């Protein structure tokens with residue numbers, strides 16, 4: 501049993517055109533018009549494949565192919581939203597490979613004991629509305645639905661209203677549901693598989709993640725007449741914090757990563773001393789204890805730099821996802837599927853968060869990685885060669901078929 505490579509490639513091209521950037525990347529932000537357009541296209545394909553389609557309160561979209569017995573389904577899934585000027589593989593590849601696996605079961609006339617389904621999760625990226633992985637987080641009971649609805653984007657738009665606006669607030673409760681297993685195919689977004697020339701990553705788990713939001717309040721003033729001795733410059737304090745955050749992984753050693761990806765300056769003009777700066781702080785480590793130590797180091801760093809510059813601040817560690825281990829039986833099933841295809845494979849830990857991280861809290865979960873060209877992702881250069889996509893998709897098909905009792 502194999503997937504239909506040509507049909508998969510055509511679906512990738514068609515979906516990839518929705519939100520395509522001039523440089524061939526993708527901007528399809530959660531709950532934007534492009535996201536609605538992509539969702540509509542996917543729902544049309546899911547219905548065309550004979551799936552029973554439903555939508556829950558968070559806009560997560562479910563498609564179900566009946567089994568021969570009324571057993572908990574095997575779900576495959578991922579997300580269809582992207583980061584700004586991102587790539588055409590992050591998330592959408594997993595959704596399309598899930599659909600292709602289901603279509604291939606039909607082509608082969610295969611019945612499965614367990615129903616087989618697919619899920620498209622809302623707002624996995626956390627680019628427009630923070631935090632990330634919100635659709636799966638609410639479903640896993642880790643993020644309250646009201647908190648998700650109250651998240652606001654840069655323009656102050658509320659997630660709940662945007663979900664209403666695009667017509668994807670569904671009637672189904674966004675709560676855990678019985679699952680035989682959850683499987684997610686995703687690009688590695690790092691360099692390991694390509695460096696080792698291995699097409700399939702058998703993902704054993706995901707690192708722990710912490711997101712913080714820092715607001716520094718200085719004294720907005722004129723850039724000319726204000727003597728240096730009088731200044732309380734929020735951007736100078738922020739610059740020290742950015743450098744200090746970059747130093748933390750070196751001090752912690754191990755495999756920590758730290759990123760300040762977002763920085764907003766007010767009033768952000770040449771001739772005013774910045775009065776306010778907000779910034780994001782993203783810390784990740786396979787080791788929970790190291791991550792907690794690093795969060796403490798951020799607290800001390802911000803306190804010291806604020807005092808030095810004479811500014812005040814609010815620092816909120818608002819999102820924490822624990823180091824996640826996937827289900828051994830599912831991981832072994834993925835490995836056996838890759839082996840049966842004769843594909844090179846290796847076990848690997850994910851440095852990126854995924855909806856599977858929350859699904860692991862409510863169902864036996866595993867992931868399949870395919871290589872990223874030069875390890876690049878969250879950029880328009882994101883690419884996975886079609887041969888690798890095919891190996892990954894076939895691994896997904898065989899693993900899902902085995903778990904579903906084909």
Ligand code: HGY
Nearest residue numbers: 624625626632852853
């Ligand atoms: O942040 C992440 O790791 C994912 O891309 N949302």
Ligand code: MN
Nearest residue numbers: 590591624854
């Ligand atoms: Mn992703």
Ligand code: MN
Nearest residue numbers: 583590625878
């Ligand atoms: Mn991503």
